[in-house]
Amino acid sequence: MKKLLPLAALVLIVVTVQIITEWTDTRFYLTQLTMSAYYALLIIGLCVVMGYAGQISLGHAGFFAIGGYLSAALTTHNLVAYQNSALIRMLDGLGVLVSGQDIYGDALIAVTPWAACAVAVVSAAVIAWILGIPVLKLKGHYLAMATLGFGIITYRIVLASEYFGEADGISEVPAFQLLPGLAVSGDFGAREENYYIAWGLLIIGMILLRNLIDSRVGRALRSIHGSEEAAASSGVDTARFKLQVFVLSAVFAAVAGVFLTHYNGGIGPSESGVMKSVRYVAIVAVGGMAHLWGAMIMGVILNFLSLRGVFGSYDDAVFGLILIVVMLFAPNGILSLNWRGYAYMIFRLATARKQSGGKTDGPA
């Protein structure tokens, strides 16, 4: 019961924020809040890998990009030229293709968003699995460097490949009809429903991961972080669990990528950039590493501020600075700081000044 309380509070806050934006006519904030929720989805997945299982990844923007780019490419590339090939006809028979017209009025045949989403997420999982087998044998700095390598490769591939739109990325990505009447799209009219889709997804993600951490699997992951040798002696197949949690977090990243791409109507190479991966790692650190709620809250707040342009052109510099300050002054995350103590100290200082002020003004 006690564990349901924060989730209930979160739901309440999400609804309240939406109502407030309605009242104050500031609905435009919902756009950034929606995007922040998708980034936070990636970040909580990364938090389980880094904070709980103790395995760093500097390549998670890569998995986000695999999700986003594959779903964008599959739903936008016109297959009309191949419409008589056996493969296309078979796919059409399976109902995974959709026909329509492109913006110039020409015939368009592309993959449906549901099928594209499935392909994108499964691809990210398979790539994470193939990458993870050799790479997760590494530890610490070496693992960081290897995953960084993966991030760089993904970035250069989407930047160089014509299929993925080179430096322009992919635009005109259609809406993703989840259910009848419920679509992931950037239409202004669908702002509220998209806000709830994003936050609904994030809350489901939080429930799943919170359950995971507090379970046999979660304990196994945390034991690997604590001592790999002792974990193995307790019967934990450390290599298998590391690989599985890595794949799980890649799936979270890819799902975030798919949804955000449909929401934005496109994706560009900067989404797969190394600076993005560094940013995600920084946010997990700010949240307190092994702190799912901290990662989620910081993921939303910092991405929201960044998307609102609060950090201006110094965006990445701000994240670098945050990383330095947190490592120096709050290595366990800023939620773990003694906020009550600080508040008390400030209160005491304030009242002390008032008292001394009273003395000088007194009838002396």
Place this chain on the structure above:
Amino acid sequence: MALLEISRLHKKFGGLHAVNDVSFNVEHGAIKAVIGPNGAGKTTLFNLITGTLAASAGAVQFKGENIQGRKPHQIAACGIARTFQNIKLFHGMTALENIMVGRHLRSRAGFMASMLRLPWSRQEEQKIRGKAMELLELLEIAAYADVDATSLAFGQQRAVEFARALALEPALLLLDEPAAGLNMHETAEIGRLIARIRDLGITVLLVEHDMSLVMEISDEIVVLSFGQKIAEDVPAAIQDNPEVIKVYLGE
């Protein structure tokens, strides 16, 4: 057939023969000790048995099966649990959670069942918790169940590590210097605990420096020196063995 049969086990580190052609058996229900001066190869021997290190040659047979070459978690699954010379608890986890990790092999919830909190996995979780609490009580540390394990006092940390190993319900328990860092009173306590573990039907193989403890609780002792076995006998005979005395006291 003995529970554990070590035959002609050999481990080379470069030119150093850390374990050199060592053979001995551990019988069901016995308490057997491995002693020897520093650098005799005792911990290396343990690491070979538990799969942390791969042997250069030789075999380790457990319940008649050759387990040499298997991975540590597979060896744990065979029924061999261990503690470490420098206690290795999982930081950021409570004493109870540490012991619950020891139930890993006796439970089966995977990623899906855990994330969805399926009814059967919740029941399993209850059982894991119950068993871990039982062990905390057996070791008289139940009061510290919810304390971060690595912030406990040294003796209590050792007890948590014992409980974690016992949670596997092993057939064989390997104890790497269980009395290291303990005072005389605590050492006597550990001795009683080891005897009690044996009464639970668990065979014990231990490495230990504290001679009073070893002489008191062991059924048999193996003496290693520079990687080689120089004696294997009952405690009384080991005490009078001239070779052993020479190794320990010099000529």
